[in-house]
Amino acid sequence: MHAYFARRLLQSIVVCLGVSIIAFGLMHLGGDPALLLLPVDASKEDVEVMRKSLSLDRPIYEQYWRFLKGAVKGDFGNSLFVEQDSLSLVIERLPATLELTVAGMALALTIAIPLGILSAIKRYSILDNLATMGAVFGQAMPIFWLGIMLIIIFSVHARLLPASGRGGVLRLVLPAITLGVFLAPVIMRLTRSKMLDVLAQDYIRTAYSKGLHDLLILFKHALRNAIIPVVAIIGLQFGRLLGGALVVETVFAWPGVASLTVKAIKNCDYPLVQAAIISFALMIVIVNLLTDILIAALDPRIKYT
């Protein structure tokens, strides 16, 4: 077990290194931060002065090496546009993104899992058909469109909820629903199909014939087995969750990490992009690790060696 985690940790370092090299290389294919920092009519000389003061005139490998030396110590350098340490800029925004993603995920789970179970038990019933239809609808709906529709209905017309921004529970409602609807369909459909698989197993029939209580069978025998692939998918979906968070953050002017990162990419703010991308990579690695642990806890047959 320990050897396994040590190996995984080592792998994650390689992953972060790879991600940073790719990000660094791709960023340098795009625009030039010196040009974006200066007014458009800046002269060649102005640009050279700016490039020099940002050390952009050095060869790329040298810039990367300088970045790497700092990054190992947790120092990603100051953002090119804001006089502040890049990592602290990312960390500043992290609570907002966590608040949003946790709320969205919680909402998705509370809708999707019970609905998935019910649909499996009452297969082909009206409820099942409605739920499946809803899931297809939810999956097909572009997330930004849903967000804007919710704003128009609940903020502009009904005037029940604020349209955007962060602060207080009320402002969290619409973004969380939007993100929840984005995540729920996959989880609901997977729960339903896995439950159907498990409910058709011999040991479930045996449990019924032993005369065990329906609910006990459902939760202890069926759900515990069916939920394992669902947990795995939720872990794998973490990247998608961040992608969804980006759209939701943009539509609802939610001050999170995802929108900060996209802005940084547009600005070619190299240090900030690096700090954000490495943080994302680390988060994804950690979530995947946690998922593995959770799966092992749910299914004692799974052992990591």
Add this chain to the structure above:
Amino acid sequence: MKQKCNISVLFAFGIFVIVTIFLFGGTAGAKTVSKGKVVIAIGTNLATMDPHRHSVMYNYYVNWATNDNLVYRDPKTMKIGPHLAESWRLINDTTWEFKLRKGVTFHNGNPFNAECVKFTIDRILDPKTKSALRGAIKTIDHVEIVDDYTVRIITKEPNPVLLHRFTSLGIVDPKHLKEVGDEGLAKKAMGTGPYKFVEWVKGERLVLEANENYWKFTPAVKTIVFRPIPEMATQIAELLSGGVDIIMRVPPDQASVIENSKTARISKVSGLRVVFLQLDASGWAGSTLLQNRKVRQAFNYAINVEGIMKHILGGMALRCPTGVNPMSFGYDGTIKPYPYDPEKAKKLLAEAGYPDGFTIDLSSYSGSIISVKQIVEAISGDLAKIGVKVNYRHFEDAGLFVKSQRAAKLKDTVLSSWGSWGIFDADLYYYPNLREDERFSYVRDPKVNKLLDEAKTTMDVEKRKKLYSELQEYIVENAYMVPMYAQYSLMGVSNRINYEAASDDMLRVFDIIWRE
């Protein structure tokens, strides 16, 4: 019982009102008091509170509120007037003397004086500051302090637009900067302006409060909140639901939604930004048929600019026959634009030796040009009528576009726009777009260079005007571009307040007043 309760409340309230009027009524008329809160939506996050370390329009809205400038551009006439500088005169062509206002203090109580002006300019000029404004004032050689309230600014060569540059330098307090350092100034604004910094939650809100001791007036609005809202649909929803009071850069096709609402309205004005089609007249980005003057003239006849203004922009544009904005200094209204005449265009192409037409590249980018893709489609359609096929390349990323253009990688034609930084002067637009070796210029013409250089350093107003007239005539005659139009800027304004859009695209939050 309920009825009775209401009446007694009403009664108590009535007494309260009467007593209040009695007690405070006498003083209310004497001095205006700032009150209430106005929320402003901006399209991107604010980068910094340091007025010298960015080149973002939204950021200037804040700078103008917190940090006064030497001079001030009037929102109606766009003329430069006194501000922290009470008066100025030219001692010779390269020496300006400014008399400064006395008795002005920074929000921390430190006095404003000549040292602050010198320090501010020196700070911008120092490459270590990495100031985005450095290029704008690098013509300044040095600043001399004559006495506490007089400074002389000596330029390397005569500079007729220097005064315009002083509308946005953001005077800072040297003592304060010494205490808090560059990083401190980036986090917290400190100036002499009509609004004081209160709080900045990054990505969420910036809060300013009226400076009741402001030397010029007392702002009507007590609290100003800036909120970054990247998505325009969300900004409009916020405006309509009363969450924000002002939104900027409303796309014309969305204007009717706001106009038809009961909560907000549109304020529109002809802006300074001009849109034009650049033609590679010199083969800067690779040899091209556009090096032939007849071909360039044919393009000018072929493109129906007025049609674009009418049908795509709904009339919300101002024709610029020479490219120069009609509101700018130097504009010559006697020069007529090329009329829309596809037959003439075809004839010119035939004369040039291309009766069957050819294919050209056209590049554009997302950002400052309203309805850019429809406009490119219209241009392509017009060119197709004279047999010219367009190979279209669009950049979603403005950064990559700018980088490519500066590296001479955009061939033939580019649909460009130019904002001139709120400076209403032909130099700011013509020089970077026409002068040989300038970063965006496709023109290599000694006569153009000579006229541009001369106009750039001529202090005599009438002589300068003549030079620009000659230049505009020459540009149009040689068809060095397809001049198009100036865009309107539209903003959405809540019905709670009175505020009108200004041609320089600036938002003067201190001019917002309550609607009674």
